[in-house]
Amino acid sequence: MPTTLQLAAGDPDLLAATQRARRLLNRRALASAAASAVPVPGLDWLVDAAMLAKLLPAINEEFGLTPDQLDRLPRRKREQVEKAVGVVGSMVIGKFITRDLVIKVAAAAGKRMTIKQATRYVPLAGQALSALIGYTAIRYLGEQHIRDCVQVCKAADLQLPAPAPAPEPQPAIAPPRRLAGRFWPTRKT
Numbered sequence: 001m002p003t004t005l006q007l008a009a010g011d012p013d014l015l016a017a018t019q020r021a022r023r024l025l026n027r028r029a030l031a032s033a034a035a036s037a038v039p040v041p042g043l044d045w046l047v048d049a050a051m052l053a054k055l056l057p058a059i060n061e062e063f064g065l066t067p068d069q070l071d072r073l074p075r076r077k078r079e080q081v082e083k084a085v086g087v088v089g090s091m092v093i094g095k096f097i098t099r100d101l102v103i104k105v106a107a108a109a110g111k112r113m114t115i116k117q118a119t120r121y122v123p124l125a126g127q128a129l130s131a132l133i134g135y136t137a138i139r140y141l142g143e144q145h146i147r148d149c150v151q152v153c154k155a156a157d158l159q160l161p162a163p164a165p166a167p168e169p170q171p172a173i174a175p176p177r178r179l180a181g182r183f184w185p186t187r188k189t
Contacts, residue, residue: 004018004022004143004146004147004150005018005019007147007150007151007154008150011154013159013160014150014153014154014160016163017062017063017153017160017163018146018150020062020163021058021059021062021063021142021146021149022143022146024055024058024059024062025055025059025138025139025142025143025146026139028051028054028055028138028142029051029134029135029138029139029142030135031047031051032044032047032048032051032134032135032137032138033131033132033134033135033138034131035047035048035134036048036127036130036131036133036134036135037127037128037130037131037134038127044130044134048134048137048138051138052097052138052141053097055138055142056092056097056145057097059142059145059146059149060092060093060094060149061161062149062160062163063149063150063152063153063158063160064153064158064159064160064161065081065093065094065149065152065153065158066094067094067095067096069161070094077156077158080155080156080157080158081094081152081156081158082094083155083156084151084152084155084156085152087155088148088151088152088155089148090145090148090149090152092145093145093148093149093152
């Protein structure tokens with residue numbers, strides 16, 4: 001089975017969107033792994049659901065497959081995309097992401113999530129294993145979604161949106177503020 005990068009090969013815009021989506025996926029999967037290492041019951045499920053609820057629309061946006069982006073397409077092109085989505089069989093392309101939809105998607109990785117819950121109560125090694133399983137579960141779901149998006153874009157010959165401009169870098173340390181003519185407020189006694 002070809003990787004997402006192999007599927008996107010030959011189209012520089014599709015390849016760039018795939019790489020941006022994978023970077024986004026990697027950051028979210030690492031955050032999920034960190035939450036999975038914390039031995040608080042149910043915290044990882046909440047974090048994973050929140051991650052997926054934000055990750056899937058962000059990936060859709062990279063490929064021009066959000067509901068708003070699809071509504072702006074000409075009717076004929078929209079029908080091509082809908083047909084391609086039906087062939088691929090994705091539940092989340094071109095849809096508003098709801099809690100129920102995230103639960104359906106997460107059910108695909110349900111066995112891993114159950115094992116992750118059980119392993120977290122073993123000191124240290126269990127928490128590390130739980131973090132690893134959490135990372136791989138989110139990576140698996142995200143990679144599958146990226147693969148589906150690439151296949152839909154190729155099948156529908158969809159022109160991708162221009163990438164969003166990068167945010168301007170913020171200074172690492174903010175300069176001190178002046179308060180009442182001084183750098184530091186003083187106490188009145």
